[in-house]
């Protein structure tokens with residue numbers, strides 16, 4: 001059953017036509033990886049799904065409910081759709097615990113004690129419980145990203161959008177963060193992730209989409225995309241990635 | 248991290264190539280000694296003329312002057328040390344011990360520079376003393392007479408309470424009004440446009456009008472026009488109102504700069520968590536912005552404090568008005584100096600308080616610099 005449906009989405013930044021008709025369906029419990037060159041529109045697509053950017057044409061629906069266009073309660077949408085960013089974007093003036101409990105307490109109306117209990121349980125799961133009272137600037141990049149994942153998860157979103165969440169991390173920290181994502185995938189969380197980690201995409205994805213100049217040029221099972229790409233562009237992209245040692 | 252990488256790469260390279268020769272020390276040491284001696288001489292002359300002016304000073308004053316003269320000689324010490332390092336440098340260079348010679352050269356040059364820095368400070372102090380003693384002490388007589396200081400202090404201090412009241416009242420209001428104007432100016436969308444324009448018009452107008460004119464117009468205008476509520480306000484409240492009008496315009500711009508300096512990714516993160524525009528502003532953006540703008544905010548607050556010396560134009564007797572009154576009675580400016588010193592005295596603790604606040608904040612959030 002289709003959970004997230006993206007139909008013919010167009011996005012312009014001024015004259016720049018960034019998304020040129022993207023269509024994509026994501027079923028419940030699916031993990032979809034977006035791959036593609038820098039500037040192909042991966043981040044833009046994820047931001048549009050979360051209504052951080054308005055779209056000019058097309059339709060996006062979550063769980064059968066149209067969430068694009070005017071008059072949508074974006075704040076409610078965002079409680080169902082969590083997002084994790086490449087640059088973590090933790091709030092530097094709040095402790096880890098406050099970062100995580102801010103949304104459930106202020107938006108979800110969860111009592112503070114209850115929210116903290118849940119936050120601590122999740123932090124424990126990613127090995128960050130002892131840092132609950134630290135401030136983000138005192139954490140390593142990998143630790144910050146783990147907190148950011150917990151922050152996105154704490155409100156029980158039905159789908160998680162991950163935008164190159166390991167791209168800013170030192171290589172030895174990437175593994176910790178990917179392990180968490182892998183676990184979430186095993187738990188059956190629906191995820192849409194933009195990534196340059198091809199090995200990881202191949203391992204966790206149920207579907208891989210190759211974005212090129214604002215269009216999904218090719219999509220399919222990871223084995224097909226990585227071993228037998230139909231499109232010449234996909235082949236070129238993958239060979240460049242292999243040359244840079246990422247696959 | 249990058250710095251250490253490139254740094255070690257460079258020094259590894261340096262070991263292979265011929266080492267750079269040490270920089271010269273002797274010329275700069277000679278210059279430093281010259282400067283130190285000349286400045287000490289100037290200081291001695293200034294102190295001597297101060298001694299003359301005081302006529303027949305007490306023994307402890309003479310001792311103090313002598314101590315100051317000795318202090319003025321201190322920059323000679325590092326200058327002389329620089330010569331020692333210059334000699335070692337030459338010896339090590341002759342022995343072809345490059346690294347050690349470079350080290351000596353650097354130390355020697357630093358001593359020479361230290362000597363010159365301190366000597367120039369001595370020179371400036373000497374100049375000030377000379378200015379105070381010029382014209383046979385007439386300058387000091389005009390600005391600083393002990394008996395007038397004693398007789399005017401109580402009155403001026405009492406009047407200064409008015410300045411402090413107006414300053415604190417206006418500062419509290421400015422904190423709130425400035426933020427409101429800044430938020431108005433940043434309102435998004437078509438609905439926010441009229442409020443944005445109003446905010447811009449307000450800031451443009453009140454930043455441009457000299458505060459003394461605003462004080463004058465508010466002080467007399469509201470009474471003349473019999474504006475309800477305002478005509479019944481005490482002059483002190485009118486002064487607070489006028490200064491709030493002027494300084495909220497400045498502070499709104501400070502707030503705006505602070506809010507705009509927060510990276511858009513903080514907005515994205517907060518909105519993606521389901522926080523509304525207002526809530527994002529309140530819990531994520533403004534708290535971070537406020538931390539950044541504390542130093543420029545203090546600047547504007549000190550400006551506001553100083554402008555309380557202008558409220559005399561609306562008929563309020565503040566410390567400056569009071570001191571001018573006393574000064575014209577005794578034909579001496581000492582009372583005015585008293586006000587000036589009071590302004591300095593109340594400003595310094597605020598500056599230190601802000602410094603402490605920032606340090607504490609940094610150690611709390613773990614930011615290193």
Ligand SMILES: Nc1ncnc2c1ncn2[C@@H]1O[C@H](COP(=O)(O)OP(=O)(O)OP(=O)(O)O)[C@@H](O)[C@H]1O
Nearest residue numbers: 013016018036037038039040041042043044045164
């Ligand atoms: N706020 C913006 N204003 C104007 N142009 C933008 C903006 N954000 C992105 N773009 C443009 O949209 C295009 C797609 O950007 P996007 O960030 O989606 O790429 P990406 O696939 O995520 O790339 P990367 O792998 O480098 O993250 C780029 O050409 C970029 O310059």
Ligand SMILES: [Mg+2]
Nearest residue numbers: 042043044164
């Ligand atoms: Mg991107």
